[in-house]
Amino acid sequence: MTSSSRHLYQQIADDIRAQIADGTLVAGDQLPTEAELQERYDTSRHTARTAIAHLVQEGLVISRRPRGHFVRERRPMVYRPQSEFKRKPPELDIFMTLMADDGRMAAQDIDVAIVEGSPDVRQRLQLADGELAAVRRRVRKVEGEPYNINDSYFRLSDVQGSEIMHPANVERGTNQVMDELGIGQAKCLDEIYVRMPTPDESHRLQLLPGTPVAVHIVTGFDGDERPVQCVVNVLAGDRHVIVYERIRPQAESNQ
Amino acid sequence: MTSSSRHLYQQIADDIRAQIADGTLVAGDQLPTEAELQERYDTSRHTARTAIAHLVQEGLVISRRPRGHFVRERRPMVYRPQSEFKRKPPELDIFMTLMADDGRMAAQDIDVAIVEGSPDVRQRLQLADGELAAVRRRVRKVEGEPYNINDSYFRLSDVQGSEIMHPANVERGTNQVMDELGIGQAKCLDEIYVRMPTPDESHRLQLLPGTPVAVHIVTGFDGDERPVQCVVNVLAGDRHVIVYERIRPQAESNQ
DNA sequence: CAGCGGGCATTGTCCGGTCAATCCGAACCA
DNA sequence: TGGTTCGGATTGACCGGACAATGCCCGCTG
Numbered sequence: 001m002t003s004s005s006r007h008l009y010q011q012i013a014d015d016i017r018a019q020i021a022d023g024t025l026v027a028g029d030q031l032p033t034e035a036e037l038q039e040r041y042d043t044s045r046h047t048a049r050t051a052i053a054h055l056v057q058e059g060l061v062i063s064r065r066p067r068g069h070f071v072r073e074r075r076p077m078v079y080r081p082q083s084e085f086k087r088k089p090p091e092l093d094i095f096m097t098l099m100a101d102d103g104r105m106a107a108q109d110i111d112v113a114i115v116e117g118s119p120d121v122r123q124r125l126q127l128a129d130g131e132l133a134a135v136r137r138r139v140r141k142v143e144g145e146p147y148n149i150n151d152s153y154f155r156l157s158d159v160q161g162s163e164i165m166h167p168a169n170v171e172r173g174t175n176q177v178m179d180e181l182g183i184g185q186a187k188c189l190d191e192i193y194v195r196m197p198t199p200d201e202s203h204r205l206q207l208l209p210g211t212p213v214a215v216h217i218v219t220g221f222d223g224d225e226r227p228v229q230c231v232v233n234v235l236a237g238d239r240h241v242i243v244y245e246r247i248r249p250q251a252e253s254n255q
Numbered sequence: 256m257t258s259s260s261r262h263l264y265q266q267i268a269d270d271i272r273a274q275i276a277d278g279t280l281v282a283g284d285q286l287p288t289e290a291e292l293q294e295r296y297d298t299s300r301h302t303a304r305t306a307i308a309h310l311v312q313e314g315l316v317i318s319r320r321p322r323g324h325f326v327r328e329r330r331p332m333v334y335r336p337q338s339e340f341k342r343k344p345p346e347l348d349i350f351m352t353l354m355a356d357d358g359r360m361a362a363q364d365i366d367v368a369i370v371e372g373s374p375d376v377r378q379r380l381q382l383a384d385g386e387l388a389a390v391r392r393r394v395r396k397v398e399g400e401p402y403n404i405n406d407s408y409f410r411l412s413d414v415q416g417s418e419i420m421h422p423a424n425v426e427r428g429t430n431q432v433m434d435e436l437g438i439g440q441a442k443c444l445d446e447i448y449v450r451m452p453t454p455d456e457s458h459r460l461q462l463l464p465g466t467p468v469a470v471h472i473v474t475g476f477d478g479d480e481r482p483v484q485c486v487v488n489v490l491a492g493d494r495h496v497i498v499y500e501r502i503r504p505q506a507e508s509n510q
Numbered sequence: 511c512a513g514c515g516g517g518c519a520t521t522g523t524c525c526g527g528t529c530a531a532t533c534c535g536a537a538c539c540a
Numbered sequence: 541t542g543g544t545t546c547g548g549a550t551t552g553a554c555c556g557g558a559c560a561a562t563g564c565c566c567g568c569t570g
Contacts, residue, residue, distance in 0.1 A: 059451045066520040190499040194469045194492035196314045212467030214449045237449035244445040321532050321550040
């Protein structure tokens, strides 16, 4: 069927991948079982397994033991870092309607702690030696499934005794609270890293094998360029699209 | 050493992962060989291999056959979607200096073609049935290593006969050319998807196993909300940080 | 008809092995 | 001294096998 220079497990994977690409196999379909592949390609179970394992690592296929392997589906939700600063809901949504954005934030587990913070966080908050941070840790869930991990770090001295330290949902938003505390953000810097999850993240987000994560770090600065907040978001790659809108600086129509 | 309920290959992987986390093993260090692990944990080579394979898929470890397995290093370059629209180089670079941003764009291979375009692209450009697109495909390299794939799609009717159709570097930038053609962009929409690479992408970007990609799609609109350009960037996850700056709308200091 | 339980198909974890491919370095030769 | 050859260490690609874990279905039972 395929060329002979490639390894057998690659040929098997290629064949299945091609079937997924051309629509012979669609999302939700079951793949041939390991035993079937073993027979069809006249090989060992080990080689058939290796082929499937590669497809799993590519995020194309999931295993539902002991039912078999299935073609994976992908339904990303829109993740919009800018919405934090925007009053109006976004316009510019030509194709957005495709996305499954219906299911609402059902729940979020919140806990608050006083911590040292990782070097990454300490650096971004420009904490002095020995200075501590407060962190609000949230796991956001949609329909029971965890969607992202959201850890917001503050200088402890900025927020001590405030509403931010209470492990309850702040209805009007923590940004509003920060404004009231006189540490409102004037601008912020977003960094997005892409990598495979740690086993811990994988567990907390209930990620399937072959699912990378996006780490979105927001460092907020007040009017004097002083960092006042550092938010670390870990997003499941298969459940998100990150969206930004950009307007050209000297644009004529700034509706 | 570790608990017994977890599987043996997981224990081995956990131990090595812990050593990487706590600095016993640092970037570039060699891992124990499969034979060593086999003996140390009194197991089969297969199990030792499985443990290492997991670490490879997590992006923590690379194989340099036949020298052994090594702790992977990560040196991301800053990728700044907004720079396209900014005249001045960015300010707000408190910790940016950490990043290895020194090596310059050494080369980029360009080719131009007239294509139908994938459904994704057609939809974003709002192409009518049968309408064709022009595409400038680029692979950008730094020091010989490919860094990202950059495919810019245009409506063929917009750019036919223009400089954009020439497979050569356009010194003053294609955006400038588009302005001159009267199809300048007023705003644009960025989408960022995170997933594992296809084998083709993996090959073109020379990705190591366990490296996800970010797909950054920019749809550019003119003053009348008409899409005039759609750029698809595929970025190697281990070689990029995506960075945005955001200024609060009604900010007082808009320096 | 509902609930329980046991068989069964399938994947997951392990064991054992062989041979090939690859890079390094040391030994050897010109 | 400089190049070349060759062996060794290591990973990669396969083979074969055994048993465990897990849902699902079906048939039995109350």
